[in-house]
Amino acid sequence: MVDLSVKLKDLELKNPVTTASGTFGFGEEFDDFIDLNKLGGIFVKGLTLHHREGNPYPRMAETPSGMLNAVGLQNKGIDYFISDIYPRIKHLDTEIIPNVNGSTVEDYIEVTEKINEIEGINAIELNISCPNVKEGGMAFGVSCPSAIAVTEAVRKAYDKTLIVKLSPNVTDITEIAKGVEDAGADAVSLVNTFLAMAIDAKTRKPILSTITGGLSGPAIKPIALRMVWQVYNAVRIPVSGMGGIMNATDAIEFMLAGASTIQVGTANFIDPTISIQIIDGIEQYCEENGFSAAMDLVGAMEV
C-alpha cells in the first residue's frame, strides 16, 4: 500500500492531485464524470469581492498544444459563493480551496476575512497572477514589493493555510517566491498562465476580445517544470505545481522537480476524468518504483 497523503504546510491532502482554479468550476460540473471525493483538493473558480461579468466574447483561442483564455474572473462575488455555492459542495470529502482575487489590497483582505469565517475551508489560494484583468491581478504578482505587500496584509487577516499563486510573467520567479515566503505565505502555487496572444491572419484581427490572454496547456509545461524546480530550490515552503499536466507522467515529473501537490488545469476540458486517472497513475508509479509514500517523490529528481 502506497501512502498517497501529502502536506502543504499544515494542510493535509489525501493525495497530491488537485484541480486548478478556473478549470474545474466549483467541482459540480464534474460530478457526472468522477467521484469528487477521491480528489486531494479542488481549487475553485477565482472569487472577487463583487460580482464580475468578465471580459466580452471571444475569450478563448486554441493554439498549438494549448489555449489562450481571457475569461477575466467572471464570478458572482464572494457573498454568493458563501450563501449559494459552498453549501452545495461542502459535504465533499476533499479540500475546497477558494482562489482569492482583488483589485486592491483592501479587496483581497475583505474577501479573505469572509472566507476565514467559513467552517470547513482550511486554505486559500491568493491569486496575484491573473493576466486577464486590467487592474489588480497580475499587477500584484509581477513586482516584488506589491507581491509582498498583499501577502503580508492577507497573512494578518487569515490564520489558516495561505497559498500564494505566482505569475510566470516575471524575470526571476524565485525572487517573488522568496518575497512571499518572507511575507508569511505557507506555500506557493505555480504557474498561472503566460501572457500571450493570437491573431487571425485572414481577418487581420486579434482572436481575443482583450487582444492578449493567458496561455495554458502542454505548450507551457517545460517552462512551468523549470520554474517549479527553481522555486523548490529557492524556498523552504512547499510548492503546488502546475502548467500543462495532461497525465500521470507529467504529474510525477512536477513532483520530482519539487512539487508537493500538483494541479490539473486545461486537461480537465479534454478529459474530465483525467484527475482520477492521475491519482491512480501516481500510485502505480510509486508501487513499481519502490516508493512507499507519494511524499518521497517530492524533489526526488536525481542529478
Add this chain to the structure above:
Amino acid sequence: MKKIQDFNVKEYKWLNDSSYVIVLQSSYPIPEIKPGNFAEIAVPNASDVFLRRPISVLDVDRELNTLSFYIKVVGKGTKKLSELNIGEKVSIIYPLGNSFSINGIQNALIIGGGSGIAPFVLLGRKLQEEKVNVTFLFGARTKEEIVLTEEFSKYGEVISTTEDGSMGEKGLVTQHSVFKGDFPFDKIYTCGPDPMMKAVAKIALQKNIDCEASLENMMACGFGACLCCVTETTSGNLCVCTDGPVFNSKVLKW
C-alpha cells in the same frame, strides 16, 4: 447525465464536397438525446487539434447505439474527423446543452443556414410527434449546399433560398416570400451564422413571434467548467454550453 464514452466510426456519407454525415457506434446504451443537444468530439491522432469540437447531434438510433453528426468542413478538426478509418475509436462527451422548448405551438418555422441545420432533424421529429405543423426554410449560397432535404421533408415542408438562385428563391432567408403577406407561424427556431440568426430574430420581434436561436460559440470544455463560451444576455454573460445553446432571442443582447 453527461457521459464520456468511446464510439467507433461506423460510416461516412458525403453530402457535397465540404460536408458529410458521420455515424458513430457504441457498445453501450445511449441515453436520451433532446433536440438541441450537442456532443464534444475528441479528434483522434491530430496533434494540431488540441481541444474537443462541439457538434450537434443530427440523429440517434438507440437500438443500434449510434449517433450521427452532420459536419461542415471549416478547418483542421472538421477535416480530420472526415478522414478516420471505419472502426476507429472516437471519444465523445454527451449529451450536452439544453434543448428547444415546444410548448403550446401549432405552426413552427425552422430557419437554418450553414452547419446550423443539424439540430433540426430531432426537433422536426419531436414537433411532428406533438402534432405541430413544421416548415423548414434553409438558406445557402448554392443548391449543392442545401442538403438532407429528403430527411427533413418527413417532418414538414422544405423551402429554401440560395444566393445564386440555383434552388428555391434567390436571396437570403430573411428575404423569402414566406415573410410577406399572411404569416401563419407562432414560433420560429433558428440556427446558423450569427448575422443570419440576428436578422431572423429581428423579424420575429417585429412580428411579435417567439423565437429560439441555437448558438455556435467557440468552446473549450462544453460542460460549464471554463466560462469561455459566453454570450451577453439580459441577465449578464451566460454560458452557451450549459445555459444554451438554445436561447430565446429576446434575452440575447444582439
